[in-house]
Amino acid sequence: MKTEHDILIVGAGPAGMAAAVQLTELGLSPLVIDEQAMPGGQIWRATEGHRTGAVQQALGPEYAEGTDRVARFRASGVDYMPGTRLWHLEPGFQVFMSRNEAAFSRRYRAVLLATGAQERPMPIPGWTLPGVMTVGAAQILLKTSAQIPDAPVWVAGSGPLPLLYMRQLLSLGGQIAGYLDTTPSGQAGRIIPHAMAALRGRADLFKGLKWLRQLRAAGVPWLRGVRDVRAIGQEKMEKLRYTTSDEVMHEVPASLLLLHEGVVPSIHATLAMNCDHDWSDTQGCFVPCTDDIGMTSVSGLYLAGDGAGIGGALAAEAKGRIAGLGIAEFLGHGSVSSHLRQARASLDQALASRPVIDALYPPADVEIPDETIVCRCEELTAGDIRAAAEQHRGGPNQIKAYTRCGMGPCQGRQCGYTVNRILSEEYNQSRSETGFFRIRPPLKPVTLGELAALEEGQKAP
Amino acid sequence: MTASDVIIVGGGLHGLSGALHLARAGAKVTVLEGEFVGRHASGASAAGVRTLGRNTLEMPLAIQAMDMWHEISELVEDDCGFHAHGQLRVVETDAQIAAEAQRVSRLVDSGYSNEVIIGQDQIRQLVPGLNPKFIGGAYAADDGAADPHRTLIAFRATAIRAGVSIYEGAPVQAMKRDGENWTVQTKVGAFTAPKVVNAAGAWGARIAAMTGEIIPLSAKASMMMVTERLTETIRPVVSIVGRSLSFKQSSQGTLVLGGGIQGRYDLDSGRTAMDFHALAKGAAAAGELIPSVAGVRITRCWSGIEGKTEDLLPVICPGKAAGLFHIFGFSGHGFQLVPAAGAAIADMVITGVVPDVLLPFNADRLTTQGAVE
Numbered sequence: 001m002k003t004e005h006d007i008l009i010v011g012a013g014p015a016g017m018a019a020a021v022q023l024t025e026l027g028l029s030p031l032v033i034d035e036q037a038m039p040g041g042q043i044w045r046a047t048e049g050h051r052t053g054a055v056q057q058a059l060g061p062e063y064a065e066g067t068d069r070v071a072r073f074r075a076s077g078v079d080y081m082p083g084t085r086l087w088h089l090e091p092g093f094q095v096f097m098s099r100n101e102a103a104f105s106r107r108y109r110a111v112l113l114a115t116g117a118q119e120r121p122m123p124i125p126g127w128t129l130p131g132v133m134t135v136g137a138a139q140i141l142l143k144t145s146a147q148i149p150d151a152p153v154w155v156a157g158s159g160p161l162p163l164l165y166m167r168q169l170l171s172l173g174g175q176i177a178g179y180l181d182t183t184p185s186g187q188a189g190r191i192i193p194h195a196m197a198a199l200r201g202r203a204d205l206f207k208g209l210k211w212l213r214q215l216r217a218a219g220v221p222w223l224r225g226v227r228d229v230r231a232i233g234q235e236k237m238e239k240l241r242y243t244t245s246d247e248v249m250h251e252v253p254a255s256l257l258l259l260h261e262g263v264v265p266s267i268h269a270t271l272a273m274n275c276d277h278d279w280s281d282t283q284g285c286f287v288p289c290t291d292d293i294g295m296t297s298v299s300g301l302y303l304a305g306d307g308a309g310i311g312g313a314l315a316a317e318a319k320g321r322i323a324g325l326g327i328a329e330f331l332g333h334g335s336v337s338s339h340l341r342q343a344r345a346s347l348d349q350a351l352a353s354r355p356v357i358d359a360l361y362p363p364a365d366v367e368i369p370d371e372t373i374v375c376r377c378e379e380l381t382a383g384d385i386r387a388a389a390e391q392h393r394g395g396p397n398q399i400k401a402y403t404r405c406g407m408g409p410c411q412g413r414q415c416g417y418t419v420n421r422i423l424s425e426e427y428n429q430s431r432s433e434t435g436f437f438r439i440r441p442p443l444k445p446v447t448l449g450e451l452a453a454l455e456e457g458q459k460a461p
Numbered sequence: 462m463t464a465s466d467v468i469i470v471g472g473g474l475h476g477l478s479g480a481l482h483l484a485r486a487g488a489k490v491t492v493l494e495g496e497f498v499g500r501h502a503s504g505a506s507a508a509g510v511r512t513l514g515r516n517t518l519e520m521p522l523a524i525q526a527m528d529m530w531h532e533i534s535e536l537v538e539d540d541c542g543f544h545a546h547g548q549l550r551v552v553e554t555d556a557q558i559a560a561e562a563q564r565v566s567r568l569v570d571s572g573y574s575n576e577v578i579i580g581q582d583q584i585r586q587l588v589p590g591l592n593p594k595f596i597g598g599a600y601a602a603d604d605g606a607a608d609p610h611r612t613l614i615a616f617r618a619t620a621i622r623a624g625v626s627i628y629e630g631a632p633v634q635a636m637k638r639d640g641e642n643w644t645v646q647t648k649v650g651a652f653t654a655p656k657v658v659n660a661a662g663a664w665g666a667r668i669a670a671m672t673g674e675i676i677p678l679s680a681k682a683s684m685m686m687v688t689e690r691l692t693e694t695i696r697p698v699v700s701i702v703g704r705s706l707s708f709k710q711s712s713q714g715t716l717v718l719g720g721g722i723q724g725r726y727d728l729d730s731g732r733t734a735m736d737f738h739a740l741a742k743g744a745a746a747a748g749e750l751i752p753s754v755a756g757v758r759i760t761r762c763w764s765g766i767e768g769k770t771e772d773l774l775p776v777i778c779p780g781k782a783a784g785l786f787h788i789f790g791f792s793g794h795g796f797q798l799v800p801a802a803g804a805a806i807a808d809m810v811i812t813g814v815v816p817d818v819l820l821p822f823n824a825d826r827l828t829t830q831g832a833v834e
Contacts, residue, residue, distance in 0.1 A: 088737060096737055105737070394629075398497050401504055401610050404713075409689050409760040440761045441735050445689065448718075449755030452745035454737060 001079045005031040007327055008095055008108040010086050010269075013041015014313045015305025016114030017073040018320030019327075022343075024076040026328045026336070030112075033084040033097060039070050041116060041305075042136070043313045045143045055146045058171035060164075062313075063143075069317075086115075087442035089269055093300065096454070098446055103454040110300045110327045113270065114320060117263040117306035120285070120363075121414045122157055123372045123382070126231030127259060135260035139165050142172070149256050152177035154240055156229045157260035159361050165258070167211050170218050177254065178221035180229055180242050182261070182364050227366055231257050261364055265307045268411060272439040273298055279432035282355075283310055284363025285417065286436060293326030293340075294319055302327060311351055318347035368418065375415040377408020385419055389426040396420060396437050409445050412437040465489040465626070467810060468645050468654040470633050470668050473503040475788050475795060476660035477616040477625075478803025479810075481537070484623035486811055491654065492625060493647055495632035495664075496731065499613040502662050502795070505765025507685055507707060507719040508609040509698055510797045512575045513548040513601040514564075518774060518821040519798070520573055525818065526801035527575075527603060536800055539615035542608025542712055546696035551584055551591070551598035551750070557702050561599045576601045587697050590751045595701075606698050606709050609796070616799075628652075633661075636671040638782055656784045656810055663728060663768040665776065665789030669824075674781045676790075676824045677771060682726035682733045682764040683719055683793050684740050688757045690714035699750060706746035716757065718747050721793055724764040733764045767793050770827055777806060777822040778815065786810055787824060 007023065007030035009016045017039060020032045032039075040047045044066025056064060073080075081099065088096035089111065096105045119136045126132060135155060141147040142165070152175035155162045166176055215222070225245030232239040232251075240254035264285035267277060276289040276297040287309045294302045304323040305316035321343040325336040368374070370383030380403055388394075388403045396419050399405060405419060406412035412419075416437050424434040467483050469476045472494025480490045494500075510530050512523050534540050552558045558578070565576045579587075580597045587600070621627060631647040636657065638644075645652045661668045666678035691714055698709040706720040722743045725734040740762065748755040768790040770776060775798075776790045788806050791798065805816050815823075 088735070090734065103741075394497060401499065402614060404610070407687075407761060409758065411761070440763045441737075442759060442762065445758035445760050447756050447758050448686075448688065448744045448747050451737065451741050451759060452748050452755065454741040454744075 001081075002029060002031075004106075005029060005079065006109045006331060007031070007112070008033065008093070008106075008110075009112045009114060011041065011114035011116060011305070012036070012039035012073070012080065012082070013114060013116050013305060013316065014043060014069065015116070015307075015316040015320035015323070016041070016112070017069055018317040019112055019114060019304055019324035020078040020080075021073055021076045022321045022324030022339075023328060024078050026324075026333060028328055028331070028333065029079060032078055032080045033086065034080070034082050035085050037082050039073050039080065039082070040066050042140075044070060045140060049144070054172065055143075058168050059143065060168065060171075085444045085446075086269070087444045087446045089273055089443070091273070091298065096442075098450050101447070101450055103446060103450040105454060110302065110330055112294075112302040112304060112323050112327060113307055114305045114316075115266045115269065115307050116316075117310060118266050118413060120261045120264045121418060122259040122261040123368055123374055123418050124229050124231065124259070124366075125369055125372050126233065126237065128373050128376055129231050129233050129237045130235070131233070131237030131255050132231045132257045132259065135162050135165050135258045138258050139168070142168060146172065148172050148174040151175075151255050153256045153258055154178055154180065154254050155258045155260070156180035156182060156226070156242070158183040158364050159260055159262040160357075161263070162258070162260050163211055163215070166220060167214055170214065170220075176218070176220045178223060180226040181222060181224045182226050182229065182366060183360075184225070184362060184364065262361060263306065263310055264417065265309060267307075267436070268413065268439050268443050270296060270303065271436060272441060272443060273301060275301065279430070280309070282358040282362070284365070293329075294323035295326060295330070300330065311354060315347055315350035315354075318343050318350055322347065365421065368422065374418045374422070375405040375408065377410055377414070378404045380405045380415075382418070382422060385422050386426060389423055393427070396423060396435055399423065400437055406437045411439065411443070462644070463491065463626075463650065463652045465491040465652070465654045467491070467656045467658060468493060468643065468652050469658045469660055470645070471660035471662055471664075471789070472498040472627060472629065473501065473660060473662050474499070474613065474616060474799045475791070475802055476658070477613075477620050478799045479658055479660060479788060479806045480625045481616060481620040481623055482803045482807030483810060484620060484625045486807055488811070490625045491652055492620070492627040493631045493633055493645065493652060494627065494629045497629045498617050498627065499610070501731065501765045502767035502791075503613055503765070504609060505685065505763055506609040506796045507709070507717055508607045508612065508796050509548065509707060509709070510543060510545075510605045510607055511548050511601070511698070511794070512797070513550060513599060513604050515794070516774060517568070517571060520571075522798055522801050522805065522818040524573070524575070525804075526798050529800035529804075530605075530607070530797070531603070533607075533800065537615040537619040539611065541612040541615050543605060544712065545603050545605040546698070547587070547600060547602045548604035548698045548700075549584060549587055549598050549600045550700045550702055551595040552702045553594055553596065555596070558597045561702065565599055575603065588695055588699055588751065589693060590695075590753050592750060592752055595750075598702075600697075604698070607796075608712065612799075633668060633671070636668070638672075638784065643784060656786065658806060658810060659780065659785065659787045660789060662789050663766040665768050665787060669780065669787060672780060672782045672785055674785075675828065676776060676787070677827045678776075678790055679769045680726060680728060680766055681769045681793055682724040682766050683721045684724040684735055684743070684762060684764040686718040686740065686743065686759050686762045687711075688716040688718070688754075688759050691716060691754075691757060695751070701746060701750060704746045706743055706750065708747055708750055715760075716747070716754065718743055720746070726764070726766045728766065731766065733766060735762050735764070767791065769793065772826070775802075775822050776824045776827070777802060777819045778824050779809070779813075
């Protein structure tokens with residue numbers, strides 16, 4: 001591996017891998033870093049670990065596809081550093097990373113953030129109880145260690161991921177107690193065919209019909225238009241309460257509840273770099289502004305994949321290729337316009353169904369009762385935030401200073417959007433105008449020992 | 462045009478404390494804050510309440526302030542998270558302990574009994590897990606630390622209850638004296654009062670310049686690191702002689718590490734940026750102090766912009782123009798002085814006489830230029 005690179009790609013998911021392969025094909029040699037031990041990102045997590053067998057089969061063809069992509073990425077010979085965390089980024093670009101418990105810092109001319117998306121936190125009363133987790137986290141356990149919950153699981157929320165997870169879980173012999181679909185009524189039921197497309201692209205629009213059949217055949221109880229979901233218990237979740245569309249409140253014994261309300265771009269790094277962001281009403285999140293080749297408002301800083309706006313894996317790959325081409329041009333490697341045309345066509349195709357999907361899964365914005373924990377790190381409730389808003393009338397940063405909300409190790413990843421929403425409701429102003437927390441480094445926790453060992457230009461361990 | 466008796470420019474802790482004391486004395490006070498209360502140095506403070514190692518010129522004011530901190534709820538109806546768990550400065554060598562002993566004995570000769578020299582057994586008792594290479598230190602048992610945000614909330618709320626009007630998002634654009642009154646133009650309108658207090662921190666010299674007065678002032682942006690919560694308890698605030706480190710545990714259990722390591726800042730935008738290569742030295746010093754903290758995760762780093770004078774003492778004095786008063790440039794150690802400095806400036810504004818405790822802080826010491834047209 002070279003010790004110096006002009007280009008850093010952060011993230012080895014669909015976008016990062018595609019950009020790396022593209023740049024390598026053009027004769028450039030970027031460095032790819034990724035937090036995980038193996039390439040593939042979230043959607044193709046640990047695909048190298050499951051080349052054959054039941055898990056591979058259960059995870060379905062869209063997961064199997066990852067094996068080929070990862071192989072192509074490996075074959076490109078690109079410099080790849082797994083198990084590496086980016087924790088700070090400075091203009092210029094001085095990049096601070098940690099690997100094997102040692103911090104190091106290097107300079108790059110161009111940086112591509114292909115850091116993807118995170119699940120939108122779904123704060124409901126009781127969501128911090130043991131026994132409640134996100135669908136995404138449950139799926140990671142499925143992919144990395146084929147872990148299947150012992151008890152039948154309840155799944156609550158909206159979006160394509162719960163459907164995919166339920167199908168995967170059923171194939172591996174798991175049991176589903178029921179799906180509490182919180183998609184606003186009127187939308188529910190029409191969405192399945194689009195769920196597949198949301199994850200992979202338009203070509204799969206009608207493959208989703210197969211999911212629907214599978215879930216129906218398995219007899220998964222599917223309750224539509226559900227609201228007021230609560231996990232109840234002392235030390236751990238003991239009961240589940242929800243209200244169905246006929247206004248009847250139900251309470252059932254339950255030990256495991258998986259939540260999911262869609263995904264949102266990871267914006268901490270672009271916020272920390274003071275990039276411009278726009279509020280997307282359709283996706284209910286801030287999206288960093290990028291030009292048509294993926295460059296942010298900071299020259300030389302690029303974005304690809306779901307981090308540049310949710311579009312699914314195929315769109316992420318196309319955006320990765322486009323950003324790779326853009327970086328090549330930015331660094332003076334001649335015209336890439338013919339490649340660009342091709343990549344743009346793939347992107348258009350992958351995104352064609354997106355407006356439909358966004359319309360079908362509008363951000364649910366379910367009511368957040370006062371007793372709901374908003375900030376898990378500091379254990380602050382929605383009521384605490386509303387009281388602080390009432391008293392101080394300040395923006396997210398003032399509320400943070402007054403309450404400590406967002407000061408914990410998650411850096412506001414769990415509470416940022418909830419605070420934004422509560423304040424926008426309290427002040428009767430737009431989500432965009434309300435804004436987000438100012439992001440303080442480090443982007444990911446780094447130990448005192450790691451930082452103490454920081455050395456400029458130190459060869460990565 | 463909004464009229465009051467005193468306009469305070471700057472909604473940091475010194476501005477709020479001055480406002481509170483003035484309002485309690487019967488004045489109608491307006492605070493004009495460019496961004497929001499505590500946005501810069503006050504909100505980014507390590508909130509050390511320290512007499513340990515303080516410049517002796519500040520000691521008379523610091524002693525007053527310390528008495529007020531120990532009864533802080535009398536002033537602001539909240540304890541501000543203040544705990545008098547002591548401040549400790551440890552040393553490694555015999556030469557260092559001798560120098561500290563000499564310093565403390567000079568203090569005693571001047572009549573101050575706030576510090577004592579203690580040995581290795583005592584420092585190890587005070588700081589569990591302390592690296593055995595430290596052999597003793599200087600200790601101020603009545604010192605401690607507060608919670609900067611609670612302190613801001615308390616001073617702000619008490620000032621408002623005392624009748625102070627606070628305008629946030631009201632940066633001052635111009636100041637003009639007409640006859641007996643100042644007119645202060647801000648983004649949200651004009652304010653008028655016979656007296657103006659310039660408590661604008663790092664921007665104090667810019668405010669002074671609006672009145673034609675030039676005061677040399679630079680700035681600093683001391684960086685802070687906060688970690689995840691620790692299960693162990695370390696009560697005093699600890700520093701190391703000759704090293705840039707101040708180490709304390711907050712009441713939340715997190716470690717708050719500072720010590721004056723400088724980040725980058727921009728006065729125009731008000732933004733700061735970290736210098737992690739410099740901060741790495743602070744992290745190394747923390748690990749040297751208590752080796753077991755090396756595995757503790759840093760969750761957040763920040764800094765705030767603070768005014769800094771050449772001799773690191775504040776400017777607290779009447780301005781060159783009539784009805785103008787300055788209080789800024791605390792150079793990174795103004796938090797402890799907040800309650801007493803506010804009382805002293807209120808006294809000066811009301812009587813027009815400079816109290817003895819403020820005599821060392823005249824801006825003239827920094828310049829021979831005086832007023833410039």
